[in-house]
Amino acid sequence: MAKRFQALIxxxxxxxxxxxxxxxxxxxxxxxxxxxxxxxxxxxxLRRQLDKVIHIAEGRLTLPLIGSNAFRRPMGSDWGYRPQLWRGPLGRPGMAAVETRATFGDEITVFHDCAVSELTLRQIRNTREADLAPFGLRMDVFRFDGSFLSLAIDLPPDAAAGLTRRHLVRVETIIELEKPLEIFARLNVRHGPNTEQIVRELPLHEQDVFVDFDLAYTNLNEKRVDRVWLDLIFEGPEMNQIILRDLALSRRPRAEL
Structure with missing residues (x-):
């Protein structure tokens, strides 16, 4: 009754x-x-306050909902994760003239060897019907005088917990490109003093863009696994706009042979 009276007032x-x-x-x-x-x-x-309310409301009410961790996982998956940037708003939504080793959010680090950086990063809100991730990453590359550009994505400790050589790790993404280029995904698994690395090229020409990393072909010491991270490596990114609409990882035990 009190709430109704307050609403009327x-x-x-x-x-x-x-x-x-x-x-x-x-x-x-x-x-x-x-x-x-x-x-x-x-x-x-008054307009400043109204604009703030409208901005927050549109961000929270626009689909997909902020914080969503919903994505397709292969049958039998025992772990799945969508990194922070694609799941919720960052405190700093954009960066310009990005230097090497710059961090974007808590999980992403940028690496390049450009003498002069003409690289910008911006978190964008996904609003398309096909999008499952609330946010995306837009990367604009102008003049590029370096030889490599990569994003290192740290994964939480539970990515390493219970990881064995029987596991297949899947990386699934939605990518838009201004012009074609090659993108490679590298899975890194640290076990003790050693690090296993598996590199796969993303099949950007296919409708569903994903790769599976089979740990059976590594020398992984299962008892000493303590960290897992993913590198996205961009070949020839100059004068291109790259939008990563979504990025999600999952793992599942491989079928017994």
């Missing part, structure tokens, strides 16, 4: 406030300069 106050500003708008043409300055100042303060 708030509704009445809002209607009154709207009528006041409608009257100000009607009379604005006939007001003197001093009065107009006062109204302009008040209107700007």
């Amino acid at each position: 708030e509704g009445a106050l809002q209607r009154r406030y709207l009528r006041q500003w409608a009257r100000v708008a009607r009379l604005a043409e006939r007001q003197d300069a001093a009065t107009l300055k006062a109204y302009r100042s008040r209107a700007r303060q």
